[in-house]
Amino acid sequence: MKLILAIIQDEDAPSTVQALVERGYRVTRIASTGGFLRRGNTTLLIGVEDSHVEKVVEIFRQCCQTRATYLPVAVEATGLLQAHMIEVEIGGVTLFVLDVERFEPL
Numbered sequence: 001m002k003l004i005l006a007i008i009q010d011e012d013a014p015s016t017v018q019a020l021v022e023r024g025y026r027v028t029r030i031a032s033t034g035g036f037l038r039r040g041n042t043t044l045l046i047g048v049e050d051s052h053v054e055k056v057v058e059i060f061r062q063c064c065q066t067r068a069t070y071l072p073v074a075v076e077a078t079g080l081l082q083a084h085m086i087e088v089e090i091g092g093v094t095l096f097v098l099d100v101e102r103f104e105p106l
């Protein structure tokens with residue numbers, strides 16, 4: 001068995017959770033915050049048999065989009081601090097697939 005831990009953008013969470021549940025997967029949704037942008041994102045936990053990992057990964061591919069966002073940064077030029085916006089691309093999904101040693105729904 002594997003535990004899939006997926007960090008996705010909040011905008012993609014409703015459709016992704018719906019697609020997973022419709023296909024019979026159990027999912028836990030956790031509100032999380034990215035360390036770099038310090039903005040809300042969503043972490044999903046899904047426990048699946050090994051043979052289902054690729055099917056779940058395919059659902060994430062279909063439901064999660066890459067998006068650009070803009071981040072204000074202060075840049076010093078000619079002795080003055082100026083505000084600039086830099087573009088940051090946020091990936092569709094950051095996935096971790098972990099081995100599960102023991103699963104006991106007591």
Ligand code: 2BA
Pocket residue numbers: 007033034035036037038039041088089090091092093094
């Ligand atoms: P954040 O940490 O808020 O990062 C948002 C996006 O900012 C990242 O998108 C990446 O494009 C950019 N970014 C992050 N750190 C950077 C840095 N040191 N320099 C330049 N750009 C940087 P993603 O890579 O798609 O990550 C989206 C979210 O997934 C992250 O939000 C974080 O919450 C999570 N994540 C990504 N990689 C992770 C990892 N190795 N471990 C734990 N969480 C991770």
